[in-house]
Amino acid sequence: MRAARLSDRLRVEEIDSPVPGPDEVLVEVHAVGVNQLERAVMNGARLGAPALLPRTVGIDPAGVIVAQGAAVAGDHVGERVAIKPNVPCGDCGFCADGAEADCRRQQVVGVHRDGGAAEYVAVPARVAIPIPGQVPFTVAAAAVHSVPIALHMIRRAGGIRPGDTVLVTGATGALGCAALQVAAGLGGKVLAGALEDEPVDGLPGLGAAAVLTYGRDDADGLAEQVRGHAPDGVAIAIDATGSGPLISAGVRSLAWAGHAVFAAALPGARLDLDPRELYTRRLTLHGSAAADYADVRDGLALVADGTVTPPVAAEFPLAEVVDAYAMAGRRDHVGKVVLHVR
Incomplete structure (x- = not known):
């Protein structure tokens, strides 16, 4: 049909x-x-x-x-x-x-x-x-x-302390751009994630300290890229795509007691998470939609x-x-x- x-x-x-x-x-x-x-x-x-x-x-x-x-x-x-x-x-x-x-x-x-x-x-x-x-x-x-949703996501994740590193995936969309700018404006060092074929040249001008790219069906290398910029992980991982693999990669990119927060979910999206990581490293995953x-x-x-x-x-x-x-x-x-x- x-x-x-x-x-x-x-x-x-x-x-x-x-x-x-x-x-x-x-x-x-x-x-x-x-x-x-x-x-x-x-x-x-x-x-x-x-x-x-x-x-x-x-x-x-x-x-x-x-x-x-x-x-x-x-x-x-x-x-x-x-x-x-x-x-x-x-x-x-x-x-x-x-x-x-x-x-x-x-x-x-x-x-x-x-x-x-x-x-x-x-x-x-x-x-x-x-x-x-x-x-x-x-x-x-x-x-x-x-x-406001970007600000709410950051507040739900406990806020940003000076020097915190923040990951934003889906950084070229409206919500991603907002999260990037709000996080940078609040003092965060922002790693902006985007698809390989998306226009990313303007992201540093919006406050991105670095731009990380990933394939449309392959987010496996994202956590490794994050560690290259933040060896101890990020304090907050914000996802604006609703992609299960990207949300999972964000969780794997977190520092000790870090927070991951997402505000969308694609049809059929599934998360691949090791629950031992959540409780042994004191990680928190939040859903936020308003x-x-x-x-x-x-x-x-x-x-x-x-x-x-x-x-x-x-x-x-x-x-x-x-x-x-x-x-x-x-x-x-x-x-x-x-x-x-x-």
């Missing part, structure tokens, strides 16, 4: 403008990122609750609030905002503790509810985060998903102060959304693909 083409799953059409609910705001969208997560859902992957179709995509829009519901406190019309993609329930114990990334009932904008690849999007007011300073909408859209509100605010602040500048690989008008998602599925560029709505 022939796989459905992207153009068969995605189209541009006229729809009614959304009406914000009592606790929601209506955002006039200026820019929105294109994400691998949506591509995975289009290909049949399930992300928590199933996505009901048709659905307006667009996980991470940025724009201006033009209306708000009656229950929203204060007057926010005119505020420049970026949308936190994961919408926590707000009622569970994790949310009460400020650990919204771990909320089991969270929904994803553009997957479980209509997203921002449209002129307007209605979202709960609590996920419309003010854009600090003069950060452009394009940059805010490129940052609001990946930078960010807390604090991570979003702090991540955008890192963008505003210049610590992180998320690279934008290409910008497309909304009418060329199919081409934008097709480009996002390739590995021939560094950074984020962004749609311009206005």
Whole structure:
């Protein structure tokens, strides 16, 4: 059976403008990122609750609030905002503790509810985060998903101490670029890992102390390369690919009591780990798929102060959304693909 083409799953059409609910705001969208997560859902992957179709995509829009519901406190019309993609329930114990990334009932904008690849999007007011300073909408859209998740991954792994060596695999993608820059900005010595055929020339400019490459089906030599730069291993191994062999190689690259953290999983991915390594060397493996509100605010602040500048690989008008998602599925560029709505 022939796989459905992207153009068969995605189209541009006229729809009614959304009406914000009592606790929601209506955002006039200026820019929105294109994400691998949506591509995975289009290909049949399930992300928590199933996505009901048709659905307006667009996980991470940025724009201006033009209306708000009656229950929203204060007057926010005119505020420049970026949308936190994961919408926590707000009622569970994790949310009460400020650990919204771990909320089991969270929904994803553009997957479980209509997203921002449209002129307007209605979202709960609590996920419309003010854009600090003069950060452009394009940059805010490129940052609001990946930078907070990268920061959350590092925090979940215990943070970076001055001089810590950090491995980032999948360093050319949006999340990998964010993790590279955040880790370097926090004082880490970053080893950036990428496929042999990916463009890596720009990675040193993003903060990579060294660039390590591996084959598409062969990650066995990665740990050995890491040891050439960090003989005692790395304090944190961050994987942004979801590849089982790369996550396993990251674990094998850890120093004593090191932490490995990953934020994706490819279909059929399997880990090859020796459990004796985990307990005898005090290693920890974390899964991380979202960010807390604090991570979003702090991540955008890192963008505003210049610590992180998320690279934008290409910008497309909304009418060329199919081409934008097709480009996002390739590995021939560094950074984020962004749609311009206005």
